[in-house]
Amino acid sequence: MKKIKGLECLGCGREYSQGEVKYNCPSCSENLDIVYDYEEIKKTFNKKNLSQSEDYSIWRYEPLLPIENLSKIPPLQIGWTPLYEAKKLGKNLFLKDDGKNPSASFKDRASAVAIVRAQELGAKIVTGASTGNAGSSMACLAASLGIPAIIFIPQKAPKAKITQLLIFGAKVIMVKGTYDEAFDLCLEATREYGWYNRNTGYNPYTREGKKTAAYEICEQLDWIPPDKVFVPVGDGNIISGIWKGFKDFKEIGFINKLPQLVAVQSELSNAVVKAVKTSIQHPGSRIQIEPVKATTIADSISVNMPRDGLAAVKAIQESKGLAVEVSDKEILEAIKIVARATGIFGEPAGVTSYAGYKKLREEGKIDEKERIVCLITGNGLKDIDSSMKIAGEPFLVEPSLEGLKKIQNEIFK
Numbered sequence: 293m294k295k296i297k298g299l300e301c302l303g304c305g306r307e308y309s310q311g312e313v314k315y316n317c318p319s320c321s322e323n324l325d326i327v328y329d330y331e332e333i334k335k336t337f338n339k340k341n342l343s344q345s346e347d348y349s350i351w352r353y354e355p356l357l358p359i360e361n362l363s364k365i366p367p368l369q370i371g372w373t374p375l376y377e378a379k380k381l382g383k384n385l386f387l388k389d390d391g392k393n394p395s396a397s398f399k400d401r402a403s404a405v406a407i408v409r410a411q412e413l414g415a416k417i418v419t420g421a422s423t424g425n426a427g428s429s430m431a432c433l434a435a436s437l438g439i440p441a442i443i444f445i446p447q448k449a450p451k452a453k454i455t456q457l458l459i460f461g462a463k464v465i466m467v468k469g470t471y472d473e474a475f476d477l478c479l480e481a482t483r484e485y486g487w488y489n490r491n492t493g494y495n496p497y498t499r500e501g502k503k504t505a506a507y508e509i510c511e512q513l514d515w516i517p518p519d520k521v522f523v524p525v526g527d528g529n530i531i532s533g534i535w536k537g538f539k540d541f542k543e544i545g546f547i548n549k550l551p552q553l554v555a556v557q558s559e560l561s562n563a564v565v566k567a568v569k570t571s572i573q574h575p576g577s578r579i580q581i582e583p584v585k586a587t588t589i590a591d592s593i594s595v596n597m598p599r600d601g602l603a604a605v606k607a608i609q610e611s612k613g614l615a616v617e618v619s620d621k622e623i624l625e626a627i628k629i630v631a632r633a634t635g636i637f638g639e640p641a642g643v644t645s646y647a648g649y650k651k652l653r654e655e656g657k658i659d660e661k662e663r664i665v666c667l668i669t670g671n672g673l674k675d676i677d678s679s680m681k682i683a684g685e686p687f688l689v690e691p692s693l694e695g696l697k698k699i700q701n702e703i704f705k
């Protein structure tokens with residue numbers, strides 16, 4: 293592809309042509325990054341023709357996506373999700389509601405690009421391992437295109453996500469183990485059977501889909517990028533994608549400054565936060581990601597070993613950003629606070645960004661003048677068991693006005 297120079301390894305720096313590699317670095321196994329020819333892209337892609345585009349989806353950014361053309365895209369609305377100002381929650385605070393995507397999470401952005409690539413390579417079956425969202429997203433988009441999907445999930449995945457997978461017709465392999473074990477088994481199966489693998493932090497195309505949220509934020513904020521973007525982090529692929537998106541737009545001259553990225557993790561799944569802390573203690577040292585034993589209630593970011601951890605830490609460092617950890621209690625509280633103040637219902641991982649913002653604000657680490665975006669990455673209906681822990685109870689009454697009157701004091705309280 294003319295717009296792509298090749299792929300570069302984030303670990304050893306080795307360079308490959310696009311046709312030469314499919315997944316991670318054959319030499320050191322680290323993740324690859326797709327390198328664009330910005331000079332070439334700039335020849336035809338400019339703000340004027342973008343502003344004239346009537347395609348309100350991720351595909352409006354086709355010149356910056358690693359696909360041949362739009363002939364193989366899923367026939368669903370992906371991306372261009374709303375960015376709401378959340379005045380009740382903070383000054384200059386915006387929430388990007390990615391639960392609005394077809395399978396109700398941010399992951400559709402990544403699956404969309406990966407499934408186009410799968411078709412370009414002639415794949416007959418797509419696969420992926422997932423805490424739930426990436427898989428249900430792949431199953432959803434595969435269904436829309438009539439492509440068989442085989443998805444690996446940990447046994448503990450929330451019911452709604454398993455239901456999505458089954459309803460979309462994917463073959464669901466439920467692994468008696470963790471997400472990390474499901475991930476490794478999926479890789480082995482890919483090698484054995486030759487399926488096309490979408491795994492986060494293994495397939496370099498997922499980051500490319502995820503970066504489109506940064507493009508949208510720039511357009512939605514009239515080309516003045518925010519000062520900080522809060523991102524829920526599990527494998528670290530969303531945050532590395534967001535960083536790539538802002539950098540792409542700066543490279544082609546669409547924006548002239550970059551935001552600070554704030555990674556937010558649960559303290560019960562905090563490998564990236566720990567790696568950032570270590571790198572601050574030992575400046576200039578090689579980035580080391582040590583696995584943790586993740587137990588957070590926020591299943592989508594419950595990850596022992598972040599598969600795109602290196603790129604995530606680099607994104608935080610390069611953006612002069614921060615990494616924050618919050619408790620599961622703060623995450624659950626955030627679901628309620630966001631829902632009641634804005635009408636957006638996020639899943640636990642989805643609102644972790646806001647929980648991180650709230651924490652930093654309370655610690656006095658946010659200037660009121662700063663413009664902030666929190667990514668809300670998944671819809672709350674995906675994990676109702678967690679939300680019900682803090683939602684409260686309904687009033688159970690007899691079907692009569694008398695019955696209602698018995699509890700009226702409670703209602704008017």
Ligand SMILES: Cc1ncc(COP(=O)(O)O)c(C=O)c1O
Nearest residue numbers: 425526527528529530592669670
């Ligand atoms: C709702 C939601 N938020 C955040 C994340 C974290 O993304 P990443 O694993 O790329 O860090 C995920 C990943 O599954 C997710 O589903």
Ligand SMILES: [Zn+2]
Nearest residue numbers: 301304317320
């Ligand atoms: Zn390498």
